[in-house]
Amino acid sequence: MKQSKNRVEELEGILRDGGVRVTRQRAAILKILAEAEDHPDASELHRRAKEIDATVSLSTVYRTLSALEQQGVVQRHAFENATARFETADAPHHDHLIDIETGAVIEFRSDKIEQLQAEIAAELGYDLVRHRLELYCRKRKD
Amino acid sequence: MKQSKNRVEELEGILRDGGVRVTRQRAAILKILAEAEDHPDASELHRRAKEIDATVSLSTVYRTLSALEQQGVVQRHAFENATARFETADAPHHDHLIDIETGAVIEFRSDKIEQLQAEIAAELGYDLVRHRLELYCRKRKD
DNA sequence: AGCCAGTTGCAAATGCTTCTCATTTGCATT
DNA sequence: AATGCAAATGAGAAGCATTTGCAACTGGCT
Numbered sequence: 001m002k003q004s005k006n007r008v009e010e011l012e013g014i015l016r017d018g019g020v021r022v023t024r025q026r027a028a029i030l031k032i033l034a035e036a037e038d039h040p041d042a043s044e045l046h047r048r049a050k051e052i053d054a055t056v057s058l059s060t061v062y063r064t065l066s067a068l069e070q071q072g073v074v075q076r077h078a079f080e081n082a083t084a085r086f087e088t089a090d091a092p093h094h095d096h097l098i099d100i101e102t103g104a105v106i107e108f109r110s111d112k113i114e115q116l117q118a119e120i121a122a123e124l125g126y127d128l129v130r131h132r133l134e135l136y137c138r139k140r141k142d
Numbered sequence: 143m144k145q146s147k148n149r150v151e152e153l154e155g156i157l158r159d160g161g162v163r164v165t166r167q168r169a170a171i172l173k174i175l176a177e178a179e180d181h182p183d184a185s186e187l188h189r190r191a192k193e194i195d196a197t198v199s200l201s202t203v204y205r206t207l208s209a210l211e212q213q214g215v216v217q218r219h220a221f222e223n224a225t226a227r228f229e230t231a232d233a234p235h236h237d238h239l240i241d242i243e244t245g246a247v248i249e250f251r252s253d254k255i256e257q258l259q260a261e262i263a264a265e266l267g268y269d270l271v272r273h274r275l276e277l278y279c280r281k282r283k284d
Numbered sequence: 285a286g287c288c289a290g291t292t293g294c295a296a297a298t299g300c301t302t303c304t305c306a307t308t309t310g311c312a313t314t
Numbered sequence: 315a316a317t318g319c320a321a322a323t324g325a326g327a328a329g330c331a332t333t334t335g336c337a338a339c340t341g342g343c344t
Contacts, residue, residue, distance in 0.1 A: 021310055021320095021321060021322065023309075023310070023322065023323080024309090025322085025323075026322090041300095043300090056324095057325070058301095058324095059323075059325075060323060062300095062302070063302085063323085066302090078220070078223075080220070080274070081220075084301085097263060097266055097268060100271060108262055110258055110262055112258055113258050113262075116252055116258075117255070117275075117277055120239070120250055120255075120277065124239055124250065124279075125281060125282050126241070126280065126281055127279060127281075128278075128279050129280055130278045131275070131277045131278060132222070132274065132276045132278070133273070133276075134273060135263050135268075135270055135273045136270075136271050136272045136273060136274070137263045137266075137270050137271055138269050138271055139267060139268055140264075158342095161290095163289095163290060163291070163340085163342075164341080165340075166340090166341095167291085167292075168291090184331080197293080198292095198293095199292070199293045199294075201292075201293065201332090202291080202292060202293075204333070205333085225330085225332090226332085
């Protein structure tokens with residue numbers, strides 16, 4: 001929260017450097033993204049962004065997310081039968097554990113798994129470009 | 143191929159036991175699925191099924207696939223920005239490597255990764271229910 | 285053979301996402 | 315500060331894969 005202003009300015013800089021204009025609407029969306037601790041979808045981002053700038057349209061949210069994705073500052077996730085969800089791409093690579101009861105998303109990282117994946121691809125004669133690993137879980141009851 | 147007739151009869155038995163009628167259309171779809179060596183999507187299945195029974199509609203393909211999925215004889219996969227693809231659920235569990243140039247799907251299995259996934263979930267206080275692991279790769283050139 | 289809930293084909297509806305287009309706006313240049 | 319213009323915008327239409335409503339059929343048990 002305290003740092004989100006800096007973070008937003010940093011993101012705006014990345015956009016400008018990439019030749020992408022920083023409009024009022026985009027600034028609002030960036031702020032929301034920088035503050036988000038969860039993995040909101042487009043319409044949730046729209047809902048939140050409208051509180052900063054009521055003129056933001058859903059089209060613009062989608063267009064901005066695509067632009068941000070291309071600039072590499074946002075990542076799009078398509079979890080099981082759900083709409084696309086987004087997060088800023090500042091954190092190092094990680095995979096996701098999804099609570100199938102609440103939809104909550106927990107990030108994790110396993111270097112061992114990362115390495116095994118590359119090995120498997122290599123064995124099959126391929127170079128690993130990217131991967132998707134999602135664990136659908138239920139909170140342990142006991 | 144030689145065994146697909148038996149396989150189809152087996153699948154039909156599963157359906158009947160599950161209280162699901164085996165109609166002309168469903169028999170055609172089952173045959174196609176049993177013969178498929180790839181991971182076709184709904185419209186490809188439709189195309190193939192129509193060669194056996196021209197009356198099969200795309201709606202029925204979708205409805206049948208849902209029924210089969212519920213009976214546990216078919217698995218649905220939603221790979222990156224693509225339509226859902228299906229395969230019979232007879233083979234033991236495996237994950238998928240997708241050739242990002244051709245869309246080809248290769249199955250693989252790593253007990254080590256399976257085990258690591260369960261460990262990660264446990265560490266985070268969860269029970270792993272199911273998971274999705276997809277490797278998006280490019281064929282090694284050299 | 286006859287019944288009747290389960291199935292079907294068709295078309296219309298969905299829901300997310302992208303696109304079209306007329307209008308506005310950022311911002312580099314005067 | 316005013317100008318020019320490509321980029322961006324809002325609103326709504328369009329796309330696309332998938333689902334659904336409905337009237338007409340049909341498995342499969344009696």
